[in-house]
Amino acid sequence: MTSTKDFETFLNANPNAAFHDWLRESAEPYWTKATAHRFTEELAEGTLDPQICARYLVQDYAFVDSFVSLLGYAVAYAPSMPQKRPFAGFLAAVTSEENDYFLRSFQALEVPESEWRSPQLAPVTAKLLSVLQDSGRSGSYPLVLATLLAAEWSYLTWGLACGDRRPQEFWMAEWIDLHAVPEFERFVTWLRDETSRVGTTAPPEVQQQMCRTFCHMMELEERFFDHAYEPEAGC
Template sequence: MSQPDSFAAFQSKNPDAAFHDWLRESAEPFWTRATAHRFTEELAEGTLDPQACARYLVQDYAFVDSFVSLLGYAVAYAPAMPEKRPFAGFLAAVTSEENDYFLRSFRALGVPDTEWREPELAPVTAELLSILQDSGRSGSYPLVLATLLAAEWSYLTWGLACGARRPREFWMAEWIDLHAVPEFQQFVTWLRDETSRVGAASPPDVQQQMCRTFRHMMQLEERFFDHAYTPETGT
C-alpha cells in the first residue's frame, strides 16, 4: 500500500482524520505486525514460552532505562504545567509499579541478576535506545511526542486486544494489565491527542521527521517481539 507523502495530502483525502491517524497509516505494515504479533497472542493465551518471555523482559528492562530518561525530557520540553503533569505522573508509575513487576518477574523466571543488571543488548534494542536518546537530546517536543506515542500507543493496542484473557502466571497476566488498565489508556489517549495537536501545527519538515521516527519505531517494535523467538546477534 502506498503511503501518503505528507499530512496535507493525507488530510485532503481524509478530511476528518487526525495527525495521529496519518502517523499510524504511514507506519504500515509494521503497525499491524507489531500490535497483532504472535508474542502478544501467546501472552494472552498463556502459551508463551518462559524462555522467550525472559529474553524479552531482559531487553525491555534495558529499554525502560532510556525510556525513563525520554519521559524526563518530555517533562522538560512540554510548554506548560498542563502538559508536564501527565508525563510526570506516568514517569512515577514506570519507576515504581512497573519496575517492581520486572524485578518479581526476573526472580520467578530464574533470570540471574547479572543478566538483567548488565544485559547484552540485542541489535534491535540498541537501535531503539539510539532513537530514544536522539529524540531526547534533540530539543524537539514534537519529536519526543512521536517517539513516545509509537511505543505507548502500540502497547495499549495489543493490551486492549487481549480482552479479558489473563494467564495464570503473574509475569504474563500483569504485563497485560500494565498495558490495559484505565490509567494507562487515559495517558495514551492524552498523548495521542497532544501529538496530533502539536503535529498538525508543526511545519511540514517537522511533520516528516515525526512520521519517519514513528515508522522506524514501529519497524523496531516488530523486530523486538521477533527477538524473543529468534535472538538477534551483533555483527
C-alpha cells in the same frame, strides 16, 4: 484511509482524520505486525514459553532505563504545566509499579541478576535505545511526542486486544494489565491528542521528521518482538 507522503495530502483525502491517523497509516505494515504479533497472542493465551518471555523482559528492562530518561525530557520540553503533569505522572508509574513487576518477574523466571543488570543488548534493542536517546537530546518536543506515541500507543493497542484473557502466571497476566488498565489508556489517549495538536500545526519538515521517527519506531517494535524467538540471543 490511504497512506500518503505528507500530512496535507492525507488530510485532503481524509478530512475527518487526525494527525495521529496519518502517523499510524504511514507506519504500515509495521504497525499491524507489531500490534498483532505472535508474541502478544501467545502472551494472552498463556502459551508463551518462559524462556522467550525472560529473553524479552531482559531486553525490555534495558529499554526502560532510556525510556525513563525520554520521559524526563518530555517533562522538560513540554510547554506548560498542563502538558508536564501527565508525563510526570506516567514517569512515576514506570519507576514504581512497572519496575517492581520486572524485579518480581526476573525472580520468578530465575533470571540471574547479572543478566538483567548488565544484559548483552540485542542489535534491535541498541537501535531502539539510539532512537530514544536521539529524540531526547534533540530539544524537539514534537519529536519526543512522536517517539513516545509509537511506543505507548502500540502497546495499548495489543493490550486492549487481549480482552479478558489473563494467564495464571503473574509475569504474563500483569504485563497485559500494565498495558490495558484505564490509567494507561487515559495517558495514551492524552498523548495521542497532544501529538495531533502539536503535529497538525507544525511546519511540514517537522511533520515529516515526526512521521519518519514514528515509522522507524514501529519497524523496530516489530523486530523487538521477533528477537525474543531467536535462541542465539540468549536469555
